Amino acid sequence: MNPSYDAIVIGAGVMGASIAYNLSQRGLRVLILERQSIAVGATGASSGLVRMHYDVEVDSALAWESFHFFKNWRERIGGECGFTRTGFLQIVSPDKNEQLRGNVTMQQRLGILTELVTATEVKKIAPMFKTDDFELAAYEPESGYADPTSATNSFITTAKACGSVLIQDCEVIEIRVNRGKVIGVDSSRGAFDAPIVVNCAGTFADRIGRMVDVEIPLDTWSHDVAFVKRPSKVGMHPTVIDDVLSMYFRTEGELTLIGLEDYNRMGEPLESDLGRVDPEFVMRAIDRICERVDGMEAGSLHSTHVGRDGLTPDQRAIIDQAGPDGFYVACGFSGTGFKLSPAVGVCMSELILDGSAKFVNISSLNLNRFARGELIQGEHSYGHIWK
Numbered sequence: 509m510n511p512s513y514d515a516i517v518i519g520a521g522v523m524g525a526s527i528a529y530n531l532s533q534r535g536l537r538v539l540i541l542e543r544q545s546i547a548v549g550a551t552g553a554s555s556g557l558v559r560m561h562y563d564v565e566v567d568s569a570l571a572w573e574s575f576h577f578f579k580n581w582r583e584r585i586g587g588e589c590g591f592t593r594t595g596f597l598q599i600v601s602p603d604k605n606e607q608l609r610g611n612v613t614m615q616q617r618l619g620i621l622t623e624l625v626t627a628t629e630v631k632k633i634a635p636m637f638k639t640d641d642f643e644l645a646a647y648e649p650e651s652g653y654a655d656p657t658s659a660t661n662s663f664i665t666t667a668k669a670c671g672s673v674l675i676q677d678c679e680v681i682e683i684r685v686n687r688g689k690v691i692g693v694d695s696s697r698g699a700f701d702a703p704i705v706v707n708c709a710g711t712f713a714d715r716i717g718r719m720v721d722v723e724i725p726l727d728t729w730s731h732d733v734a735f736v737k738r739p740s741k742v743g744m745h746p747t748v749i750d751d752v753l754s755m756y757f758r759t760e761g762e763l764t765l766i767g768l769e770d771y772n773r774m775g776e777p778l779e780s781d782l783g784r785v786d787p788e789f790v791m792r793a794i795d796r797i798c799e800r801v802d803g804m805e806a807g808s809l810h811s812t813h814v815g816r817d818g819l820t821p822d823q824r825a826i827i828d829q830a831g832p833d834g835f836y837v838a839c840g841f842s843g844t845g846f847k848l849s850p851a852v853g854v855c856m857s858e859l860i861l862d863g864s865a866k867f868v869n870i871s872s873l874n875l876n877r878f879a880r881g882e883l884i885q886g887e888h889s890y891g892h893i894w895k
């Protein structure tokens with residue numbers, strides 16, 4: 509007899525953790541299998557931005573529902589998520605002012621705390637910013653960033669307190685199916701039985717899908733991040749996505765974290781070493797932060813790291829049932845999934861236990877859209893996030 513559970517979640521990144529937590533809250537005994545260790549994948553490298561500004565409504569809705577968890581993490585999940593309110597600015601180039609207006613209107617309709625601000629108002633919010641190359645921005649006064657590893661740990665700690673089990677250093681190598689229904693998995697630590705298997709394997713989700721003949725169109729997205737020591741005269745600044753300079757940045761204590769929207773490496777082999785950041789990236793990141801923030805020339809490079817996430821053709825997630833009965837997929841979060849993770853967990857638990865998600869309508873994030881050629885695009889699209 510193999511050890512038996514109500515559900516098996518593959519992957520202990522923030523998505524697997526959130527889904528396991530939510531299933532355990534609904535009374536299921538969940539087994540989480542992780543080939544390495546908690547948050548070793550995209551989650552552990554994540555920049556942790558928590559904001560609601562997107563050009564696709566389902567992303568804004570998932571981010572908004574998740575935001576309530578980030579703000580009240582200890583009461584709702586237990587433990588810590590490191591949420592830090594900094595305020596968030598989405599700066600766009602003037603040719604995207606109309607899209608910005610449309611997206612802020614869409615977000616306000618969802619109840620999101622966001623407003624349009626002029627460059628002059630941005631200067632009041634962040635006096636250290638140079639504001640002569642844009643006209644408008646969106647401002648979310650309550651947004652900021654959180655700590656993905658702490659969030660993952662607290663989801664798993666609470667799931668374990670409800671009877672769920674985590675096994676690390678345990679790679680799923682096969683999914684067992686009988687008469688069109690999932691019955692369990694084979695792993696590097698033996699076989700486990702469950703009628704539900706959730707694929708949260710991040711960049712490896714395509715490999716897991718193929719075990720049950722489910723094709724998941726997933727590429728890898730490798731992303732460099734730099735931390736710069738901020739000169740003290742610059743002071744604390746908001747979290748920003750800066751479309752003009754293709755950059756995002758936020759504070760981390762006395763440091764500023766910087767990532768770029770362009771020059772990301774797509775399609776690196778799954779098993780390849782993440783290695784070091786591209787030296788050209790460091791030069792670009794420093795040049796751009798100096799272009800936006802007065803006084804940053806006196807800063808110094810502190811550290812860098814690289815992370816990798818699964819990227820879909822439309823750079824939007826896949827949250828769906830697919831293949832044999834009992835097989836579910838939550839992957840392809842395309843470099844923006846952390847802030848969505850609390851709501852994704854609720855939605856997946858509803859999809860599994862109630863047949864559809866009510867918390868947020870995630871039907872557009874279905875897997876078949878790729879085969880049908882119906883890629884997701886916002887009504888007021890900014891184009892692809894990552895170039």
Ligand SMILES: Cc1cc2nc3c(=O)[nH]c(=O)nc-3n(C[C@H](O)[C@H](O)[C@H](O)COP(=O)(O)OP(=O)(O)OC[C@H]3O[C@@H](n4cnc5c(N)ncnc54)[C@H](O)[C@@H]3O)c2cc1C
Pocket residue numbers: 518519520521522523524541542543544545546547548549550551552553554555556557558656678679680681708709710711712713716731732733814815816817838839840841842843844845846847848
């Ligand atoms: C550098 C970087 C910066 C980012 N910045 C942000 C940000 O600012 N804001 C934001 O919202 N999002 C951000 N993201 C995106 C976000 O971090 C990811 O979308 C999210 O963490 C994905 O979580 P996940 O659980 O799906 O994947 P992962 O964290 O990659 O977890 C998947 C897990 O599955 C395990 N696994 C794989 N195969 C198997 C197997 N066969 N058996 C068992 N286990 C297996 C892996 O070891 C891994 O631990 C960023 C991502 C990166 C890389």
